[in-house]
Amino acid sequence: MLDERPSMPVTVGPSTSGPLHNFVQKLGEPRVLGWIAVASVLIVWEVIVVAAHLNPIYLPSPSHILVALVTMFKTGGLLSDLLATLGRIFGGFAIALVVGTLLGIWMATSQRVSAIADNFIAALYPLPKVTLIPLLIIWLGTGGPFMLTISALGAIFPIVINTVLGIRQCDPGLVLAARDLEASNRQVIRMVLLPSAIPSIFAGVRLGIGVSIILVVAAEMVVGKVGLGARLYLAGQILETEQVFAVLIVLAILGVAVTKAQDLIDDWLSQWRLS
Amino acid sequence: MGMGVAIECDGVSLTYSAKSGAPVEALQRVSFRIHPRRVTAVIGPSGCGKSTLLQIVRGLLAPSAGRIRFIDAQSGGAAATKPRMATVWQNFNLFPWRTVVENVGFGLEVGGTQRSERVERSRRSLMQVDLAGFENKYPRQLSGGMRQRVGLARALVMEPEVLLLDEPFGALDAQTRLILQEQLARLVEKSGTTAVLVTHSIEEAILLADTILVMTARPGRIAAEIRVELPRPRSMTTTRLSGYSSLFDQIYGLLRDEVVKAMTIETESA
Numbered sequence: 153m154l155d156e157r158p159s160m161p162v163t164v165g166p167s168t169s170g171p172l173h174n175f176v177q178k179l180g181e182p183r184v185l186g187w188i189a190v191a192s193v194l195i196v197w198e199v200i201v202v203a204a205h206l207n208p209i210y211l212p213s214p215s216h217i218l219v220a221l222v223t224m225f226k227t228g229g230l231l232s233d234l235l236a237t238l239g240r241i242f243g244g245f246a247i248a249l250v251v252g253t254l255l256g257i258w259m260a261t262s263q264r265v266s267a268i269a270d271n272f273i274a275a276l277y278p279l280p281k282v283t284l285i286p287l288l289i290i291w292l293g294t295g296g297p298f299m300l301t302i303s304a305l306g307a308i309f310p311i312v313i314n315t316v317l318g319i320r321q322c323d324p325g326l327v328l329a330a331r332d333l334e335a336s337n338r339q340v341i342r343m344v345l346l347p348s349a350i351p352s353i354f355a356g357v358r359l360g361i362g363v364s365i366i367l368v369v370a371a372e373m374v375v376g377k378v379g380l381g382a383r384l385y386l387a388g389q390i391l392e393t394e395q396v397f398a399v400l401i402v403l404a405i406l407g408v409a410v411t412k413a414q415d416l417i418d419d420w421l422s423q424w425r426l427s
Numbered sequence: 428m429g430m431g432v433a434i435e436c437d438g439v440s441l442t443y444s445a446k447s448g449a450p451v452e453a454l455q456r457v458s459f460r461i462h463p464r465r466v467t468a469v470i471g472p473s474g475c476g477k478s479t480l481l482q483i484v485r486g487l488l489a490p491s492a493g494r495i496r497f498i499d500a501q502s503g504g505a506a507a508t509k510p511r512m513a514t515v516w517q518n519f520n521l522f523p524w525r526t527v528v529e530n531v532g533f534g535l536e537v538g539g540t541q542r543s544e545r546v547e548r549s550r551r552s553l554m555q556v557d558l559a560g561f562e563n564k565y566p567r568q569l570s571g572g573m574r575q576r577v578g579l580a581r582a583l584v585m586e587p588e589v590l591l592l593d594e595p596f597g598a599l600d601a602q603t604r605l606i607l608q609e610q611l612a613r614l615v616e617k618s619g620t621t622a623v624l625v626t627h628s629i630e631e632a633i634l635l636a637d638t639i640l641v642m643t644a645r646p647g648r649i650a651a652e653i654r655v656e657l658p659r660p661r662s663m664t665t666t667r668l669s670g671y672s673s674l675f676d677q678i679y680g681l682l683r684d685e686v687v688k689a690m691t692i693e694t695e696s697a
Binding site: 329332343344348 | 482487513514516518520521533536538581591
């Protein structure tokens with residue numbers, strides 16, 4: 153992108169090569185600028201809260217939030233909440249990945265299966281999945297099976313749909329080449345259709361895991377006893393605003409970590425794409 | 428390998444439904460014989476069904492009528508088993524997520540060959556097409572000519588008794604095409620396989636083939652069978668022989684009307 157180029161000094165003179173100049177130039181780099189912006193907001197926030205004597209129930213200062221966060225991790229059991237939430241998100245997501253990919257392959261390679269599944273997916277996909285929470289609680293209770301189901305439900309639709317798309321977009325020439333080399337139907341699926349659909353499946357994974365995070369946290373807020381969502385809701389109920397912010401920070405970091413991990417996988421997947 | 432495999436194409440027709448539902452006759456009672464351990468070129472206007480015919484010979488497509496028979500040249504009777512066959516494709520059809528050596532080894536992997544033997548045989552096949560040292564590249568890192576040599580190595584590693592070439596140089600520039608034609612001619616001669624070459628280039632057909640089948644516009648039929656008696660090895664100097672130009676004119680004369688007909692068909696269906 154054009155704006156990511158380091159800006160070039162316009163004038164040339166002795167003052168433009170000193171360490172101060174280098175420092176100023178570094179400040180202008182987009183990455184550095186981004187962090188400076190975050191730091192500035194935090195400082196302004198802190199100053200306003202302290203100077204205006206704001207009630208911490210409405211807006212606690214960043215330094216107090218940080219203290220609350222550390223305390224919650226050290227003695228408040230926030231780590232076990234985080235692990236519970238992560239387990240629910242990725243457990244359900246793993247189920248969705250396996251079931252969704254298999255169902256997608258099945259649909260893409262059989263017109264009958266596709267015809268049967270299409271209507272169900274058309275009805276369920278646009279439905280906001282949070283609306284299924286009451287029904288699932290009636291059926292499954294509020295324990296582990298419920299949490300895994302709601303998490304899997306969030307991720308499975310984008311994964312199925314993208315698997316079907318990816319396989320249907322596979323170059324028919326590659327299938328012909330594989331069959332020419334005596335590949336069986338099973339081998340065509342495993343060695344040609346599935347690898348060629350992997351970038352598309354991963355696009356579904358990206359969408360799916362986001363929905364899983366939302367649903368698990370939402371479900372925890374409604375019925376959870378442990379988990380980040382439960383912790384968030386409880387802290388709100390007793391007006392522990394510092395703890396509310398602390399949980400939000402953990403959730404934000406979780407989101408960033410997932411996005412970064414996906415970027416890394418994306419780089420690795422680029423070998424699948426033709427120039 | 429014995430005396431090779433002959434192929435008999437007996438009254439093969441193919442009719443399929445177009446998107447509108449109307450039946451389209453692609454091939455009409457095509458009959459010919461492919462001689463063992465010889466190169467047969469199939470030439471015709473675009474859309475005449477010559478690539479389709481190749482897929483029918485390979486068994487990837489079932490004809491609406493007629494049949495393909497494989498003859499064991501030694502006994503003169505029907506071959507006991509289907510011969511080993513492999514195809515080289517116009518758009519290469521390499522697997523982009525596999526390295527060069529993994530592409531070449533695909534057929535062996537399908538057949539259950541152990542990894543070490545697979546790699547060893549793939550390497551040898553790559554050496555035959557002068558691609559040693561490119562084993563771990565991905566197809567996208569190679570030029571068109573190199574990609575097609577990978578395609579050729581992937582077919583040759585199967586030690587095919589019948590090698591099918593579907594416009595193998597159609598996507599390449601003129602210079603690359605010349606060099607690959609010579610390389611292919613040498614490899615086919617050495618391996619002694621029966622080869623079928625689909626092409627729209629008269630020059631390519633004459634330089635590579637022992638027999639040329641000229642096809643008509645759609646529905647494709649065989650218009651003529653022409654023997655090429657020019658001395659081997661053939662190269663660009665062959666094109667200066669008088670025998671070459673008279674062959675060229677003969678084939679061009681047969682093709683010209685068919686190409687015009689094919690263009691009319693295209694205009695009508697457009």
